[in-house]
Amino acid sequence: MKEPVFLQACRRQPTPYTPVWLMRQAGRYMPEYRAVRDKVSFLELCKTPELAAQVTVEAVERLGVDAAIIFADILLIVEPMGVGLEFSQGDGPVIHRPLRSGRDIDRLHARPAAPSLGFVFEAVRRARAALPQEIALIGFAGAPFTVASYLIEGGGSRHYIETKRLMYADPGAWRALMAYLVQATTDYLNGQIAAGAQAVQLFDSWVGCLSPADYRSFILPHMQALIGGLAPGVPVIHFGTNTAGLLELLAEAGGDVIGVDWRTDLDAAWPRVGFDRAVQGNLDPVSLFAPLDILRGRTARVLDAAAGRPGHVFNLGHGILPHTPVEQVIALVELVHEMSAR
Amino acid sequence: MKEPVFLQACRRQPTPYTPVWLMRQAGRYMPEYRAVRDKVSFLELCKTPELAAQVTVEAVERLGVDAAIIFADILLIVEPMGVGLEFSQGDGPVIHRPLRSGRDIDRLHARPAAPSLGFVFEAVRRARAALPQEIALIGFAGAPFTVASYLIEGGGSRHYIETKRLMYADPGAWRALMAYLVQATTDYLNGQIAAGAQAVQLFDSWVGCLSPADYRSFILPHMQALIGGLAPGVPVIHFGTNTAGLLELLAEAGGDVIGVDWRTDLDAAWPRVGFDRAVQGNLDPVSLFAPLDILRGRTARVLDAAAGRPGHVFNLGHGILPHTPVEQVIALVELVHEMSAR
DSSP, rough: OOOOHHHHHHHTTOOOOOOOOOOOOSSSSHHHHHHHHEEEEEEHHOHHHHHHHHHHHHHHHOOOOEEEEEEOOOOOGGGGGGOOOEEEEETEEESSOOOSHHHHHHHTTTTSSSSHHHHHHHHHHHHHHHHHSSSSEEEEOHHHHHHHHHHHHHHHOSSHHHHHHHHHOOOHHHHHHHHHHHHHHHHHHHHHHHHOOEEEEEEEGGGGGGHHHHHHTHHHHHHHHHHSSOTSSSOOOEEESSTTTHHHHHHHHOOSEOOOOSSSSSHHHHHHHHHTTTTEEEEEEGGGGSSSHHHHHHHHHHHTTTTTTTTTEEEEEOOOOTTTTTTHHHHHHHHHHHOOOO | OOOHHEEEEEHHHHOOOOOOOTTTOOSSSSSSHHHTTTTTTHHHHOEEEEHHHHHHHHHHHOOSSSEEEEOOOGGGGGGGGTTTTTETTTTTTSSSSOOOSHHHHHHHHHHOOSSOHHHHHHHHHHHHHHHHSEEEEEEEEEOOOHHHHHHHSSSSSSHHHHHHHHHHHHHHHHHHHHHHHHHHHHHHHHHHHHHHHHHEEEEEETGGSSOOOHHHIHHHHHHHHHHHTTTTTTEEEEEEEEEEETHHHHHHOOOOOOOOOOSOOOOHHHHHOTTTTTTEEEGGHHHHHHHOOHHHHHHHHHHTTTTSOOOOEEEEOOOOOOOOOHHHHHHHHHHHHHOOOO
16 A cells, blocks of 8 residues: 555655645635634634544635645643643634743643644544545644744734743743753654644744754754654644745754745755755745736746756645635645646 | 045945845834824825924934934825825825826826925935934835836735736836836935935835846846936945845846845855945844844944945845834944944
């Protein structure tokens, strides 16, 4: 039995075409997803394995992508930490008791690091059972910096002032927080792998707000510990945005596949992360709002920039945007398959 | 009479120390500024040359920086365009009649491209007259992409969907808008230069949302036209954020000084923009919230990364943040002068 094409590409093996999946492929832009969300809240959806598996699988069926990603959220891991997580309508996640000091972080340590996220593992099991063999299932987690930024800021942020302030002013507390999140995230991802995830993606979505020197001091060792602690043989996708200045460091931190946003061309990014890694990306998500002939040209340019060696997983540079037309997403998947057929 | 140290550095001449100024050095973080704003609105302040000159000069006196930047806003230029500009309290600028089509852009062209911004020129004259000779006065404007993004989105934006959609789907309309803004901005900056500005900075603050290929197609020729049309002999600072993937292209577009944010180390950035340019930057603005000894170390690292050749203007990687402690800003200026003294 041959491995799914997506996994072959993660392992830099030659594939008959470039596999494609899309970050946030199950989301608001899709009518099937909105129909489910009309009945349950976001958190209820995440916590109901049957429904989480359903939207995971439906997205694959609707789009024809080569991989599913389990429906979940990077902040589920913080809910058992007792910080008061709420997904408020429209405004994004809110954390009612953000961490602001070493004392807050010590308090966190009193709680068990292995969170009670069995509902995610159950959703993974159900999704894996429902998916055809040739479709890979991806698990995921937020990377420690990105999760910490929510824990400290109390929600999304523009300048990450409190996060950086803690990092700069109290490096001991920062290390303690990172160590705690590394342990929790390692356990969480290994749990997803045990339940059937065949690859995992670490979303360090907001790490691009850091300078290279800060990444090296405050992030890199923790990412190495985390990635080093994951079950061997399962490809790890290491993803961030605004990382055009950090790509070498992301690769040094680890991952079999480095996710690149559209701000760096793949032919410039690949030598920087090293040809011993696969690359994932990197169409600008707004391209999906462009007319089809423009979308075709832009897709071709991404494929061309990664041509010449195995190990490219096609994706957007970040998640699908809320009002993206579904038919354009379907067309994109077809274009990638058609134009990359070898 | 010797030139101000700031201008010497812009021209890559050896200087006795590294000159420093700070983006948004006259702003909300400063009590003197807030005292003025208690009496007048933001737009009134911009339009009252006496007050605009006053806050411009006061910031220099308070901080001990080597250059003043005229107090104004990058969106003043769009007010005469009849799009309904409003600076709403807290939410940032709003444009009530955003441009969404080629027709909207054609309508813009019916208006004269040379905007009635005499109040800015008068503020420049007054500030120049009030400043000591050794302090340079910088004029500025928003670069066409960044100004266009406000005109099209109707305000600040996260994903620039409407801007990119117009760019991708109607390149003719995009070119027309760029040509219009290039003409208006050229006239505006040359007016500031005629009034006494000794250098000008182009703020392409949001251009980092574009891929390198999009920058090359949709931005670069217009920036070249704009910079090529400015009065010769006056240093041009070309600044953007999130440009770690675009630095070579920014330099190709033009400018004597390339502004770099903290996401690229200056020792990595300088060879990329070329040693025939000066560089400006690039301390992370959040560093000003750190304790003094940390601030000192971080400042030293920026100076070190640019050491070894003339042509470094010290600055933050972006503007001073609203709640920054004034005493830290004063300390930063002292640190730069002290640690870079040759």
